[in-house]
Amino acid sequence: MVSYKELGLVNTREMFAKAIKGGYAIPAFNFNNMEQLQAIIKAAAETKSPVILQVSKGARNYANQTLLRYMAQGAVEYAKELGWEKPQIVLHLDHGDSFELCKSCVDFGFSSVMIDASSLPYEENIALTKKVVEYAHKYDVTVEAELGVLAGVEDEVSSAVSHYTKPEEVVDFATRSGCDSLAISIGTSHGAYKFTPEQCTRDPKTGKLVPPPLAFDVLDAVMEQLPGFPIVLHGSSSVPQEYVDMINSLGGKLPDAIGIPEEQLRKAAKSAVCKINIDSDSRLAFTAAVRKVLTEKPGEFDPRKYCGVARDFMEDLYKHKIIDVLGSDGKA
Numbered sequence: 001m002v003s004y005k006e007l008g009l010v011n012t013r014e015m016f017a018k019a020i021k022g023g024y025a026i027p028a029f030n031f032n033n034m035e036q037l038q039a040i041i042k043a044a045a046e047t048k049s050p051v052i053l054q055v056s057k058g059a060r061n062y063a064n065q066t067l068l069r070y071m072a073q074g075a076v077e078y079a080k081e082l083g084w085e086k087p088q089i090v091l092h093l094d095h096g097d098s099f100e101l102c103k104s105c106v107d108f109g110f111s112s113v114m115i116d117a118s119s120l121p122y123e124e125n126i127a128l129t130k131k132v133v134e135y136a137h138k139y140d141v142t143v144e145a146e147l148g149v150l151a152g153v154e155d156e157v158s159s160a161v162s163h164y165t166k167p168e169e170v171v172d173f174a175t176r177s178g179c180d181s182l183a184i185s186i187g188t189s190h191g192a193y194k195f196t197p198e199q200c201t202r203d204p205k206t207g208k209l210v211p212p213p214l215a216f217d218v219l220d221a222v223m224e225q226l227p228g229f230p231i232v233l234h235g236s237s238s239v240p241q242e243y244v245d246m247i248n249s250l251g252g253k254l255p256d257a258i259g260i261p262e263e264q265l266r267k268a269a270k271s272a273v274c275k276i277n278i279d280s281d282s283r284l285a286f287t288a289a290v291r292k293v294l295t296e297k298p299g300e301f302d303p304r305k306y307c308g309v310a311r312d313f314m315e316d317l318y319k320h321k322i323i324d325v326l327g328s329d330g331k332a
């Protein structure tokens, strides 16, 4: 058993309360390799933004759970080295799908876990979430739950259709499960293809798809039911078209990749939405950089030469999200 407190990590409780009061949101960036982690920590340290490092089950399988844990521990020390005296860093399990996985993360130094039982019937979702909460709270680890279903694909989590969260269920769910924050479905979606062309309109000038707006009426109704309760948005990448165009023009194939417009996320960040998950955007930045370097320098075979550029691209992206979209800079 390792406590996250020994590793210098923090849970989400205080950070969320401040974010709701302050009208901003905390970035939750997924990581599964060193360059991503370096870019996240550098961006957070230089902007003094609290940050949530997210690890999915797929990332644990890819990178090895022990290595990821020590990377997060190293991240705290790296942040201090960068001049961030009291780093506000959370290590969070993204989309935990069983009590055993959540328990293993709590025991392994995570400061926050998500139990995603949203695909189960309502009562079973409550029961499983409650079981995780009871265990996690013993160690002061915070728990995110989910109500409603997001469309899209993210590692093992996938659904063809979305079901908006039912505002009439949230009080009962939050009270009985005891969760610390709630991920809701209001039209965000996992992956780089968040909407089908049929769901969108097409800009006649650029030929690009214009996505349907988020269901802010559902968010408003949830906030009315649960005033001041921390709300989480998953699947909130914006799929920057400059990366998509770069990838496509350099031999890639991402037709009609589309995300959530940043002005909608900016609006959400000012509400009780206090955690916004971004994964696909950094994957796109990484891929665009690698394609660019390898196209411009076909003789390059030192991974540091293209992974280093990828790291720079991601750092710029993370800073942009922190400063221009979520407003979390200067809050840690």
Ligand SMILES: [Zn+2]
Residues within 6 Å of the ligand: 095, 154, 190, 234, 235, 277
């Ligand atoms: Zn998610």
